Amino acid sequence: MTSPVWHPFTQHGLGEPIPRIDRAEGAALYTSDGRRIIDAISSWWVTTHGHCNPRIMAAIARQAQTLDQIIFAGFTHEPAETLARALVDILPDPLAHIFFSDSGSTSVEVALKMALGYWRNRREPRHRIVVMEGSYHGDTFGGMSVGERGAYNRAYQRLLFDVARLPFPSPGAEQATLDALDAICRNEAPAALIVEPLVLGAGGMLIYSAETLSAMRELCARHGVLFIADEVMTGWGRTGTLLACERARVVPDILCLSKGLTGGAMPLAVTVATPAIYEAHRTTDRADMLFHSSSYTANPIACAAGNANLAIWRDEPVLERIGALAEAQQERLDRLSLQPGVRNPRRIGTIVAVDLNVDGSGYLSSSWPALMTHFRERDLLVRPLGTTIYTMPPYCIDEQDLDRLYLGIAEAIERFTTA
Numbered sequence: 001m002t003s004p005v006w007h008p009f010t011q012h013g014l015g016e017p018i019p020r021i022d023r024a025e026g027a028a029l030y031t032s033d034g035r036r037i038i039d040a041i042s043s044w045w046v047t048t049h050g051h052c053n054p055r056i057m058a059a060i061a062r063q064a065q066t067l068d069q070i071i072f073a074g075f076t077h078e079p080a081e082t083l084a085r086a087l088v089d090i091l092p093d094p095l096a097h098i099f100f101s102d103s104g105s106t107s108v109e110v111a112l113k114m115a116l117g118y119w120r121n122r123r124e125p126r127h128r129i130v131v132m133e134g135s136y137h138g139d140t141f142g143g144m145s146v147g148e149r150g151a152y153n154r155a156y157q158r159l160l161f162d163v164a165r166l167p168f169p170s171p172g173a174e175q176a177t178l179d180a181l182d183a184i185c186r187n188e189a190p191a192a193l194i195v196e197p198l199v200l201g202a203g204g205m206l207i208y209s210a211e212t213l214s215a216m217r218e219l220c221a222r223h224g225v226l227f228i229a230d231e232v233m234t235g236w237g238r239t240g241t242l243l244a245c246e247r248a249r250v251v252p253d254i255l256c257l258s259k260g261l262t263g264g265a266m267p268l269a270v271t272v273a274t275p276a277i278y279e280a281h282r283t284t285d286r287a288d289m290l291f292h293s294s295s296y297t298a299n300p301i302a303c304a305a306g307n308a309n310l311a312i313w314r315d316e317p318v319l320e321r322i323g324a325l326a327e328a329q330q331e332r333l334d335r336l337s338l339q340p341g342v343r344n345p346r347r348i349g350t351i352v353a354v355d356l357n358v359d360g361s362g363y364l365s366s367s368w369p370a371l372m373t374h375f376r377e378r379d380l381l382v383r384p385l386g387t388t389i390y391t392m393p394p395y396c397i398d399e400q401d402l403d404r405l406y407l408g409i410a411e412a413i414e415r416f417t418t419a
């Protein structure tokens with residue numbers, strides 16, 4: 001019997017049956033037919049401390065006894081107030097105003113609306129958004145508009161709004177990116193630049209330097225252009241620090257966080273703004289307010305999960321765990337790099353990626369289904385981006401699982417590359 005479920009980023013009829021997961025713990029997923037799958041991509045980049053973390057699960061269960069959901073316009077509640085205060089404490093100054101929503105895409109939409117609202121309310125309307133080539137900011141129309149155009153949004157392309165694009169600052173070509181940004185800032189008076197700091201995730205785990213990030217931030221500041229950091233993927237330790245921006249000593253005007261905000265247990269996002277952005281919306285005119293809400297804005301149970309995540313960051317040696325995982329992966333990456341057929345081996349924090357030397361790359365590469373089958377046969381949740389194989393495991397993964405994972409990757413390289 002076929003299921004009525006329509007899955008995301010899935011071509012039904014190809015690659016079925018779809019495994020059914022009954023239970024998850026740590027870095028492991030357990031299927032209904034008794035298999036144990038290693039979650040090497042943190043269930044699409046969300047799970048940080050591991051699945052079913054006891055502290056987060058307990059916080060959810062506790063909160064579910066008292067307050068499930070409440071309209072967040074005109075009402076407030078303790079889990080949201082506590083989380084907002086804890087976020088302001090842990091985030092760099094002057095990031096001080098927390099706007100809640102429920103997904104990374106929505107946090108980006110809110111960031112864009114904050115930036116455009118800022119300029120409108122200063123009676124100096126600006127509409128141009130600057131983006132980086134290869135970026136991904138979500139699958140809503142605003143997110144798609146500021147993201148890379150490709151196979152995954154071709155059908156909607158004509159309705160996406162126009163943006164100014166910077167070339168990706170690959171090593172040696174950083175100056176071209178900075179020059180392009182400088183020219184756009186001078187000639188087009190853009191409202192904002194939005195970037196994924198240090199690593200473009202869905203664009204293929206492409207890493208660029210902290211110096212470039214910091215120079216882009218400085219250029220924006222110099223020209224009065226707002227700087228939006230989309231840390232939906234990079235936040236919560238993925239690149240080795242709480243935020244990727246930290247590594248470049250950059251503080252954005254607007255920051256997007258989601259995915260690991262609840263440790264990956266519940267859908268929740270925040271868009272964090274500086275006082276300048278907030279104050280531009282706080283006039284005596286109701287027409288100047290930020291016109292945005294989702295039904296589940298600041299859902300109390302999701303906020304309770306967020307508070308448990310922050311407690312883990314406060315009480316447990318999370319950064320040490322991340323450092324150890326980074327090191328353990330680097331050793332294994334060094335060995336992989338010796339294999340013929342590997343191109344561009346790279347790592348930032350806990351994220352590792354290699355490109356395979358195969359004919360035909362890109363998201364719809366013909367090698368992709370075979371690669372997926374390869375990993376599925378080995379009970380590994382690895383989901384290559386085209387012919388880029390990457391790992392981004394939960395921080396609790398152990399050495400034994402890492403060995404199994406890297407063996408599977410080594411075998412894939414051997415099987416699928418043309419050397």
Ligand SMILES: *Cc1c(COP(=O)(O)O)cnc(C)c1O
Nearest residue numbers: 103104105136137138201232233
């Ligand atoms: C995943 C992601 C998003 C979108 O988040 P969703 O929760 O899937 O809507 C936005 N930006 C970046 C950088 C992401 O990695």
